[in-house]
Amino acid sequence: MVLRKSKQVSLADAVGRVGDGARIALGGFSVYQRPMAFVRELIRQNRRDLTVVGVVNGPEVDMLAGSNALKCVESSYVGLEKFGLAPNFRRRVQEGKLEMVDYPELMSWDRFRASEQAQTFLPVSFLGGSDVVQRNPKIKEFDCPLTGRRLWAVPPADPEIAIIHAIMGDEYGNVLVPRRRLLPQSLDITLARSCDRIIVTVERIVSNDEVRRQAELNQVPSYRVECIAEAPWGAHPCPVLGISRIDESAFEEYVRAAKTDESFAKYLDATVHGLSDHDAYLENLGVARLAALQTTGVGT
């Protein structure tokens, strides 16, 4: 009998599939459910010249900016919500070392929807007078061929690879999203339909039988997924809806560390370069700290 192919890989192998200069989308929204274990491994592997295309970005972009892994960001927001501005991102843009292309927030979602529909541009009506247009030569004004209405053609998001972090999936790459989901999880689904290379990290690899028992939660079927890696607490310090709360003290520590290149280098040594992998990162945090962040732990 021929066996169904497993797509399960190690986190390091999954990250190895993202090359220097890649154009990527990183799952989650703002400070919620970011694939942070994946991001730390990108930094550990010393990736360079990445472009991140997103909607509302946060700590994942700021860490990559502080590690000099980024060439360009396309988004409506890079910040840390209640924890304030994104210090590394801010410094790199002010130094002229990181290109930022500003897009409106809803339009940023629609850019991924345009990619899902394999469109070559997104028609937008409301950009008149905005510096989003003035400062972006890739956005072109045109007249609607049917009505003559003034419109702007906006490039689709077109990530080469989308990386999302989900609660669970099986070794074949089926990915479950909780029934009581919110916008960050819905955006993950949109990202996973916006390109042809999807990499998924999950809190837990479960059996195919378990996926079948909750098939209605499977929003990213196996044939969409290139590979899947297990990364428990893989969004820390970000929350995972239904699993874990945000680690506020870790965010506060991060913001302090990211204030200068010198203090951030020390932070990276302590949380990334000085640790061999994600397991070592979790061990370093300790069971008591992680247990205190746990919510229901069920996820769905």
Next chain:
Amino acid sequence: MTAACSLPERLAVLLAKEFSDGEVGFTGLGTGRAAAVYITGIPLAAMALAQRTHAPSLTVLLAGWSHNPDLSQLHGLPELEFDERLRDLPCEAQSIDYPGHFVLKRGDISFGFSSGVQVDSQGNLNGVCVGDPSRPDVRLVGPILHPEHMTLFGREYIMMPHHEVRNFVEKVDYVSGVGYPGGLAGRAELGLHSGGPALVITPKCIFNFDREIGRMTVRSIHASVSEAALRSATGFELGDLSEVPPTPEPTEEDLHLLRNVVDPRGHLLPDLDQEG
């Protein structure tokens, strides 16, 4: 006769009177204590007050997705947009996609609230940077939903927690939300046939707009703010202020509703001056 009241209370009562029955009001969350009160606390209290005085069918959209949440069950100003606490706050409907329930591009949102580092005399809003955008002196978060707020929403209330020369400028360094360049005719030329800022709310005054010429004008000045203080805190010419009335004080009844029904725990409208 009016009771002594805090500035956030006064602003909430004033805003409540701007809303009509059946409208849909959109709030997001702000960064920092003062911004959170201006962007989230005051708008929520104003909408809840309007629901109890003259607009029972007003719909409150909290964080852009929770419809008519039970604000009495809040344990503080909401700080996290998409965590389990907000997910579990009782409400009428939860949008789980974006925009999801409300049909933004067909005009479902009647009004919203936004803020930025700079606003200029035409009502343009900037949340992107200070200085030359290609090499900014200060890089901020980005345009977020400003472009949509200032065009696709029916009208916008710009909430500025700080009123200093650096915030109120003749011309913003980056237009993330478009005001009235060239007035209403100028907006029409830009393809914008609705929307735009209605008021600008600050700790010193209330601005409205001469929408024909496209310029911000002072509608009222808050008690205890002198004309000279207002001028010296504003980076553009304010014109003749001699006829400008003081910002109205709330009635006893409005204050009673705010303090006992809308915000009995004082989460939405903390007295920022008392907090220091």
